[in-house]
Amino acid sequence: MSPVTEHAESTPAxxxxxxxxxxxxxxxxxxxxxxxxxxxxxxxxxxxxxWIVNLLLIVVTLGGYVPFAKARRLxxxxxxxxxxxxxxxxxxxxxxxxRGFLVMVVLFGAYAVSxxxxxxxxxxxxxxxxxxxxxxxxxxxxxxxxNTSWRGLRMSFEGTRADAYRALLPLFVPTLLILGATxxxxxxxxxxxxxxxxxxxxxxxxxxxxxxLLLLALAPWTxxxxxxxxxxxxxxxxxxxxxxGRKRAFYLLALKLLLVALLALVVFVTGVGxxxxxxxxxxxxxxxxxxxxHGLLALLVWIVTTWMTxxxxxxxxNLAWNHTDSPELRFSSALRTGAFTGLKIxxxxxxxxxxxxxxxxxxxxxxxxxxxxxxxxxxxxxDAWLARAGSSAGTGSGEMSGDFFGFDIGL
Numbered sequence: 001m002s003p004v005t006e007h008a009e010s011t012p013a014x015x016x017x018x019x020x021x022x023x024x025x026x027x028x029x030x031x032x033x034x035x036x037x038x039x040x041x042x043x044x045x046x047x048x049x050x051w052i053v054n055l056l057l058i059v060v061t062l063g064g065y066v067p068f069a070k071a072r073r074l075x076x077x078x079x080x081x082x083x084x085x086x087x088x089x090x091x092x093x094x095x096x097x098x099r100g101f102l103v104m105v106v107l108f109g110a111y112a113v114s115x116x117x118x119x120x121x122x123x124x125x126x127x128x129x130x131x132x133x134x135x136x137x138x139x140x141x142x143x144x145x146x147n148t149s150w151r152g153l154r155m156s157f158e159g160t161r162a163d164a165y166r167a168l169l170p171l172f173v174p175t176l177l178i179l180g181a182t183x184x185x186x187x188x189x190x191x192x193x194x195x196x197x198x199x200x201x202x203x204x205x206x207x208x209x210x211x212x213l214l215l216l217a218l219a220p221w222t223x224x225x226x227x228x229x230x231x232x233x234x235x236x237x238x239x240x241x242x243x244x245g246r247k248r249a250f251y252l253l254a255l256k257l258l259l260v261a262l263l264a265l266v267v268f269v270t271g272v273g274x275x276x277x278x279x280x281x282x283x284x285x286x287x288x289x290x291x292x293x294h295g296l297l298a299l300l301v302w303i304v305t306t307w308m309t310x311x312x313x314x315x316x317x318n319l320a321w322n323h324t325d326s327p328e329l330r331f332s333s334a335l336r337t338g339a340f341t342g343l344k345i346x347x348x349x350x351x352x353x354x355x356x357x358x359x360x361x362x363x364x365x366x367x368x369x370x371x372x373x374x375x376x377x378x379x380x381x382x383d384a385w386l387a388r389a390g391s392s393a394g395t396g397s398g399e400m401s402g403d404f405f406g407f408d409i410g411l
Contacts, residue, residue, distance in 0.1 A: 033330070033377040040368040042080035044361030050076055051360040067097035081371060083150060084382075091154070092147040100140070107132065119183035126179055130172040134164040141230065150236070153386055158240075159233030167229040170222040174215035181207040220250040223316070231324040237382075237389035245323035253315040257308050264304040271296045306348060310341035313370070321374060328380040335373035343369055 054069035071094040078088040107129060114125035138161055145157040224247045231243035275292050314335040321333035347362035 033379045036084040036376040036378055037082075038371050038374045038376065039082045039085075040080060040364075040371040041082060042077060042364050042367070044364045047073075047076065047364050048357075048360040051363075064098075067101040068094045071097055077367065078148065083376065086151050089149045090147055091149065092143065096143075100143075103136070119179075123176075123179050123183050126176065130176065133172075134168045135161055137168070138164040141233070145234065151382070151386065153237055153389060156235045157233045158235055159229050163229050167225040168222070170218040170225065171215075174211045174218060177211035178208060178215070181211060220254040221247055224250040227316070227320050231320060234324075237385035239326065239328060239385055241324055242326055243320075243324055245319055249319050253312070253319065256311060256315070260304060260308050260311065264300050268297065268300055271300075302348070303345070306344050307341050310344050311337050314340050317370060317373070328378065328385075330377050330379075332375045332377075333373050334375075335370060340366075340369060 050072055054065070054072060057065040058069055071090070071092055074090040074092065078090040081088045111122070111125045111129055115122040138157075138159060141159070142157045145155045148155050224245065227245065228243045231241055234241035272293060275296075314337045317335050318333045321331045324331050343365060347358070347365060350358040351362055
């Protein structure tokens with residue numbers, strides 16, 4: 001659970017689950033469970049004032065204000081996220097976030113520059129980035145959770161660094177193969193000799209195709225590993241979350257996304273055929289046909305992108321929270337894809353019509369729908385959790401290695 005960010009891919013973390021570092025099974029009668037309702041009380045007009053000031057300062061500072069803007073936004077969003085009537089709070093130090101921001105700028109700046117040197121240098125830079133990324137990702141989660149509190153007690157994250165590397169490894173291996181195949185093709189033949197270039201292409205194309213298929217095949221598994229790593233590491237008041245989701249559900253979600261893309265392709269091909277038929281029959285001139293195809297393509301790209309984004313966001317949220325629980329605390333999420341897609345389409349239209357000024361209202365609307373689709377039910381006494389945790393839980397964030405890296409990767 002990543003707490004709320006401006007990008008609708010993140011959701012704040014209510015109190016987390018299961019009991020202690022070595023949880024013991026507890027038989028709890030379902031009738032004793034108490035609902036902890038989640039409400040989001042932010043308003044678009046209030047957030048607009050924060051957003052416009054942040055935007056102006058980011059422009060004036062040439063991007064240097066980004067971490068400070070994120071800290072302001074998180075404090076506002078957290079303060080307006082109520083779990084059982086009690087707000088979350090964000091305690092992150094914007095200057096520590098700025099240090100993490102500089103680390104990210106240096107890393108990605110070096111990677112971007114390396115691509116202008118040579119493909120092999122770019123490949124080496126990617127390897128370095130891949131070696132560092134899981135550790136930085138874990139640190140960012142620790143920073144975010146360690147600086148998030150509910151009812152005066154901070155949360156924490158106990159995922160190990162080794163598990164972070166294991167979670168992301170399936171993503172990096174095929175990507176490394178793709179970059180390696182591309183670098184080999186670029187440097188494996190003489191551009192002045194067509195024969196060597198064709199031979200290099202003939203060897204590179206199968207390797208590139210196989211690597212891309214491998215990446216697509218491993219993507220749902222990787223997302224399952226990421227969610228399992230995140231949601232099994234959440235801690236609150238010595239209460240430990242456990243993730244029980246299955247890989248199969250992530251592959252089913254990926255299949256739905258693929259079917260949406262195929263449906264869009266069928267609609268576009270059909271539209272091309274109809275437009276071509278009208279043009280050949282003389283019922284439509286070539287210029288009108290060309291503009292019609294461009295308009296059809298733009299409309300399809302917009303609708304399909306919005307639909308797939310909403311489907312992925314709703315699916316991942318439901319898969320993540322419907323399988324995060326413990327004997328003491330259980331979560332559920334009922335974010336409906338149709339309603340969320342409709343909201344995103346309406347928001348996008350209003351953002352375009354207002355030349356971007358509706359953006360903060362859109363973010364608030366989408367965040368409200370996502371958060372209020374969540375429910376938590378507590379079977380234990382929350383006051384007893386707080387008493388059991390004592391003062392030690394509140395000091396955990398300062399002891400985390402993630403306290404230096406104050407950036408948020410967003411996974």
